[in-house]
Amino acid sequence: MNFRPTIVAFLCNWCAYTGADLAGTSRLHYAPNVRIIRIMCSGRIEPTFILKAFKEGADGVLVCGCHPGDCHYQEGNYKCLRRFKLLEKFVSQMGIEKERLKLEWISASEGKQFAELINEMTKTILQLGPGKVNKTLEFEHFKTK
Amino acid sequence: MAQESTKPKLKLAIYWGAACGGCCVSVLDTHEKLLDIVAAADLVFWPIAMDIKYKDVENMPDKSIDLTLFNGAVRNSENKHLAQLLRQKSKILVAYGSCAYMGGIPGLANFFSRNEIFKRAYEETESTLNPDKTIPLHSFKVKEGILEIPEMFNDVFPLNQIVDVDYYIPGCPPQSERLLEVFSAIVSGIGLPPAGSVVGANDKTNCDECKRKKSDKKQIKRFYRPWEIQDDKETCFIEQGVICMGPATRGGCGVRCVEGNSPCRGCYGPPPGATDPGAKMMAAIGTMIAADKPEEIDEIIETIVDPAGLFYRFSLPGSILGRKIL
Numbered sequence: 466m467n468f469r470p471t472i473v474a475f476l477c478n479w480c481a482y483t484g485a486d487l488a489g490t491s492r493l494h495y496a497p498n499v500r501i502i503r504i505m506c507s508g509r510i511e512p513t514f515i516l517k518a519f520k521e522g523a524d525g526v527l528v529c530g531c532h533p534g535d536c537h538y539q540e541g542n543y544k545c546l547r548r549f550k551l552l553e554k555f556v557s558q559m560g561i562e563k564e565r566l567k568l569e570w571i572s573a574s575e576g577k578q579f580a581e582l583i584n585e586m587t588k589t590i591l592q593l594g595p596g597k598v599n600k601t602l603e604f605e606h607f608k609t610k
Numbered sequence: 611m612a613q614e615s616t617k618p619k620l621k622l623a624i625y626w627g628a629a630c631g632g633c634c635v636s637v638l639d640t641h642e643k644l645l646d647i648v649a650a651a652d653l654v655f656w657p658i659a660m661d662i663k664y665k666d667v668e669n670m671p672d673k674s675i676d677l678t679l680f681n682g683a684v685r686n687s688e689n690k691h692l693a694q695l696l697r698q699k700s701k702i703l704v705a706y707g708s709c710a711y712m713g714g715i716p717g718l719a720n721f722f723s724r725n726e727i728f729k730r731a732y733e734e735t736e737s738t739l740n741p742d743k744t745i746p747l748h749s750f751k752v753k754e755g756i757l758e759i760p761e762m763f764n765d766v767f768p769l770n771q772i773v774d775v776d777y778y779i780p781g782c783p784p785q786s787e788r789l790l791e792v793f794s795a796i797v798s799g800i801g802l803p804p805a806g807s808v809v810g811a812n813d814k815t816n817c818d819e820c821k822r823k824k825s826d827k828k829q830i831k832r833f834y835r836p837w838e839i840q841d842d843k844e845t846c847f848i849e850q851g852v853i854c855m856g857p858a859t860r861g862g863c864g865v866r867c868v869e870g871n872s873p874c875r876g877c878y879g880p881p882p883g884a885t886d887p888g889a890k891m892m893a894a895i896g897t898m899i900a901a902d903k904p905e906e907i908d909e910i911i912e913t914i915v916d917p918a919g920l921f922y923r924f925s926l927p928g929s930i931l932g933r934k935i936l
Contacts, residue, residue: 512889512896516930533902548896550907551917555892558918560935597935 470590472499472583473518474527477507479537480572481529487576495580496587499527506530508541512552515566524596525565525586529579532570542570564589565596620676620797622647623655623667624706625696627689628716628766629682633707634658636783637679643790650797651676667695675699677796679706679779683716683927684767688760697773702796704809706789708782708877710769711808712887713927715782717766718919720926720933724764768928777803779810782877782924785863808879811862815881816874819861822846829900833913836873847873848898853920858890877924886930888921 476482482503488495500523504510507530518526528549530542549568557563567586571579626634634656638644653660654675655667678700684690697703708714719727732738732745748761769775779792788810795801795809803809817824824846834851841847847854847868854868855876867874880887895914901907914920922929 512892513884513886513930516886516889520930543902544897546904547899547901547907548893550904550911551892551896551899551914554911554914555888555917555921558916558934559931598931 468591468595470498470524470587470595471522472525472527472586472590473523474499474501474529474583475504475507475510475514476501476571477530477537477542478503478505480531480535480570481507481579483573484529484571484575484579487573488580489576491576493576493580495583498587498590499583506536506538506541507545508536508538508543510545510548512548512555515552519561519565519596519598522596522599524593525567525590527582527586528568529571529582530568532572535572561596561598562593564593620651621654621674622651623675623678623696623700624653624658625655625678625680625682625692626657627680627682627693627710627769628685629707629709630715631658632783633679633681633709636707636781636786637789639783639786640790641786643786647790647793650793664692664695667692667699670699672698673701675701677702677704677793679704680710680769681707681783683709683713684763684769684772685716685719686760686762690763690767690772693769693772702776703769703773704777704779704792705769705775706779707784708780708879708924710775711778711780711928712879712925713766713768714877714924717768717925717927718923719766721918722934723936724762765933766927771927776805778808778879780808780860780878781810781863782875784810785866788862808860808882811860811878813882814861816856816859816861816863816865816868816878820846820856820865820868822868825849828898830895830898830910831900832910835915841871843871848895853895853914855887855891855921855923857894858884858887858921875923876921879925879928887925888918888929891921892917 476485485501507528510528515526530545533542536542556566569582624637655662678696680696680703684693705711709716728745732740733743749756749758792810823844828849830851832851833853836852839850839852852873854873856874858880859874859876860878860881863878876887880890884890899907899910901910
């Protein structure tokens with residue numbers, strides 16, 4: 466069967482989501498593999514969200530916020546960046562390829578860049594193959610609920 | 611039954627899975643109160659203290675044990691068999707201690723595979739001389755017959771991934787006073803929360819109970835390991851740059867480690883509402899990093915040597931990812 470990657474994208478309401486919206490209203494074609502979750506600010510992103518996305522079968526996770534200095538809430542994107550850097554180190558320790566987790570800044574006017582980003586990430590993950598997070602434990606020992 | 615009028619003594623069982631034995635000792639740490647426990651309950655199964663065979667447990671009627679304290683993680687087929695057996699024989703099954711609750715220290719084995727562990731333990735360790743590369747086998751044929759030992763799993767499991775668990779008492783080991791509180795609640799049947807609850811701990815984080823001086827603005831320019839810095843004995847460990855699991859750990863232990871001038875290691879597991887203590891900790895610590903430029907942030911994060919091992923010291927198998935992806 467052909468592998469179709471699933472990418473979960475957390476987009477901030479003020480820049481990245483508007484950027485993705487612009488990609489749509491400009492009728493840009495891009496890979497249909499992304500599942501967008503709108504959040505108010507990239508600073509709202511908790512590592513739990515990202516780990517949970519992986520656990521529930523995401524092959525890649527993308528976080529997009531406003532460019533540095535442009536955050537609607539002054540510094541939410543900086544908070545996101547700090548957490549993200551720490552999470553990145555953790556995730557690579559856990560054996561998840563670093564290409565599966567990405568943080569990018571997308572402004573409200575960057576519809577084209579958003580479309581390119583999704584295409585590029587989909588391509589990378591196609592090469593990597595399916596994520597292995599939810600297939601790694603010896604499930605036969607688990608109780609049958 | 612005929613003797614319904616005189617209240618029969620409770621039947622109590624204590625078992626260890628993949629554990630160090632400290633949880634069993636914590637039961638003895640109740641000191642003279644242990645006599646009260648024995649007055650209220652008959653110990654029917656307790657491998658550390660009693661000579662009783664597994665087949666004796668197998669012969670007990672189902673649901674005949676009132677309370678089982680299961681400590682230790684599930685690491686091999688013997689642990690799994692006993693977990694299932696005790697679930698079948700017990701009315702209330704309690705995951706006792708960090709290992710049964712979230713995997714605990716044995717759960718750190720989930721950073722490796724079984725083969726890696728065997729290779730390290732039986733071939734590579736500095737004190738090992740094993741030129742034939744002999745490793746333990748699950749079963750081995752000798753002329754008298756087939757010898758079998760329990761099979762070691764590739765993963766370590768917390769108890770609730772194997773069987774249904776009624777209550778969780780966290781801690782490494784649980785504080786003995788808390789055990790007494792829980793035990794008397796079970797004996798009296800009063801004040802027991804709904805099944806599935808964490809008992810013997812409270813609903814706040816350790817930071818809420820900690821008496822060290824804290825400010826609102828935590829800015830960390832460098833992380834230190836506890837031995838790299840002179841603790842001033844009064845300021846919050848995190849403000850001094852030492853990672854303390856307090857923000858992501860359930861209170862109930864009495865903040866003993868911090869009282870003893872050592873940072874919290876997180877044995878009581880995540881506070882209510884959080885599923886993954888390490889992720890919670892990364893969220894808390896991440897925002898305290900005092901830098902805006904990616905390179906500077908990287909430099910500061912570089913000083914956290916092993917985030918995965920540090921943040922998931924007691925909880926890796928019970929966390930969202932559960933193990934290292936192989």
